[in-house]
Amino acid sequence: MGKWGVITLLALAVVLAAGAFAFVRLSQIEPQVLLAPSEVKTEIVGTSVEGRAITAYSFGQGETVLLFVGGIHGGYEWNSTLLAYQFIDYLKANPKVIPPNLTIAVIPSANPDGLHVVTGAEGRFAAADIPAQTTTVPGRFNANNVDLNRNFDCKWKPESMWRGEVVSAGSAAFSEPEARAIRYFVWNHDPSAVVFWHSQSNAVYASECEEGILPSTRAVMNAYATASGYPAVDSFDAYEITGDAEGWLASIHIPAITVELKTHEDVEWERNLAGVTALFNLYKK
Numbered sequence: 001m002g003k004w005g006v007i008t009l010l011a012l013a014v015v016l017a018a019g020a021f022a023f024v025r026l027s028q029i030e031p032q033v034l035l036a037p038s039e040v041k042t043e044i045v046g047t048s049v050e051g052r053a054i055t056a057y058s059f060g061q062g063e064t065v066l067l068f069v070g071g072i073h074g075g076y077e078w079n080s081t082l083l084a085y086q087f088i089d090y091l092k093a094n095p096k097v098i099p100p101n102l103t104i105a106v107i108p109s110a111n112p113d114g115l116h117v118v119t120g121a122e123g124r125f126a127a128a129d130i131p132a133q134t135t136t137v138p139g140r141f142n143a144n145n146v147d148l149n150r151n152f153d154c155k156w157k158p159e160s161m162w163r164g165e166v167v168s169a170g171s172a173a174f175s176e177p178e179a180r181a182i183r184y185f186v187w188n189h190d191p192s193a194v195v196f197w198h199s200q201s202n203a204v205y206a207s208e209c210e211e212g213i214l215p216s217t218r219a220v221m222n223a224y225a226t227a228s229g230y231p232a233v234d235s236f237d238a239y240e241i242t243g244d245a246e247g248w249l250a251s252i253h254i255p256a257i258t259v260e261l262k263t264h265e266d267v268e269w270e271r272n273l274a275g276v277t278a279l280f281n282l283y284k285k
């Protein structure tokens with residue numbers, strides 16, 4: 001054997017040893033680590049009127065999808081977006097809380113243009129970023145001055161109400177890109193239940209369109225309300241609402257609830273963690 005033959009054999013031995021070492025190391029790693037359940041999948045599901053991305057973050061690999069949406073009323077209800085971001089952080093840090101049959105999806109900022117009006121920030125923000133004594137009402141609407149929670153296809157009308165005032169509901173159901181972003185996610189992922197976080201009516205509302213409250217919606221409402229301590233309310237009757245997202249979901253037989261935080265400033269974390277945990281338990285196999 002010549003000099004080059006020895007070198008080739010030595011090189012081969014080194015490669016084989018390295019391969020064997022890597023095999024032993026990998027086989028010592030637990031399978032769930034290799035599957036990386038804590039890994040977050042991000043998907044841009046739409047773009048706002050002003051071009052800001054609307055992103056869904058998903059955790060887990062189960063067939064049953066639960067969707068949580070914050071911030072459809074933008075900067076007027078900025079704490080609902082902070083709650084959704086805290087939920088994302090919690091799922092990243094605690095992947096084992098997700099039952100194996102579930103996928104948890106979170107759209108933290110469904111109205112990023114309205115949020116930007118109040119926070120002045122792009123992407124994540126902190127409560128401290130909100131200027132003191134700012135009027136947050138303009139941040140409720142999207143950049144076309146549409147109340148997005150009046151732009152969905154359930155009893156849609158061009159104008160709707162918010163408290164005592166007339167608000168624009170868009171030029172047609174789903175005229176607004178932010179509403180279409182939620183529809184895109186729903187059409188593509190077929191969630192088994194949807195929770196919308198709002199503030200500040202301190203209640204959990206069921207939803208309906210033309211067929212009354214779905215039994216599954218009532219189960220979701222009661223589970224969340226009992227665990228969180230927000231009172232369960234069958235229907236919002238302070239004033240007539242048309243074109244709300246939850247009603248549209250009811251019309252396509254997907255249970256949806258509205259969770260109204262008690263304040264406009266706090267994320268009310270412990271209560272909402274109890275609420276989402278109750279839904280995990282309701283849907284786990």
Ligand SMILES: [Zn+2]
Binds near residue numbers: 198
């Ligand atoms: Zn709201």
